[in-house]
Amino acid sequence: MRYRLIVFDWDGTLVDSTAAIAECIRAAARDLGLAAPEPARAAHVIGLGLEESLRLALPELPPSRYDAFVAHYRRHFLACENRIRPFPGVPALLEELRAGGYRLAVATGKSRRGLERALAASGLAPYFAATRCADEVRPKPHPAMLLELMRALAEPPGATVMVGDTGHDLQMAAAAGVDAIAVESGAHPPETLRALSPRACLRDVGELPRWLASLG
Secondary structure, three states, rough: OOOOOEEEEEEEOEEEOHHHHHHHHHHHHHHHOOOOHHHHHHHOOOEOOHHHHHHHHHHOHHHHHHHHHHHHHHHHHHHHHOOOEEEEEEHHHHHHHHHHHOOEEEEEEOOOHHHHHHHHOOOOHOOOOOOEOOOOOEOOOOOOHHHHHHHOOOOHHHEEEEOOHHHHHHHHHHOOOOOOEEEEOOOHHHHHHHOOOOOEEOOOOHHHHHHHHHHO
């Protein structure tokens, strides 16, 4: 096996949530009397930490109003959260990978509370040996989440691969000295992903087992 540890992003990689998150960002902006960012701009910041997300998506929003934005965003997201589902085939994919001897983990821009709700609702929690969230360590693209996961699971960078749908995931992997695989199912367009030179750029996470098998 070229890799022993596969670290997944959550939103847009395992779970079909990009459009919902972007619309919640836009709705929260409107609640505060601001012009809603374009959907692509709102989607671009998914996975980043709160301050950087708001600086990029809503540069006109002063930091003194960040808490108000978060409250409105949370209200909108909780209203639609129970409709968000994993991409088709994801449970079977994770089962196949785990049965094949891979250790699985999650590095996500979600809060710990949000990830725990999502893991419980999706039924995917048993597949992951460890998880890290943006409110526990420095958020993407800083390498802290990957470094902590590798340390916790005693796997070196050379045996680890990051799978994600954004440039933030790929930059985090590069900063941690870890290979990255991009999937085109989420927030960032293929040209943005390919510009960061991942090991592969897959249509979706369902293509991962075949790609891994091609490594021999």
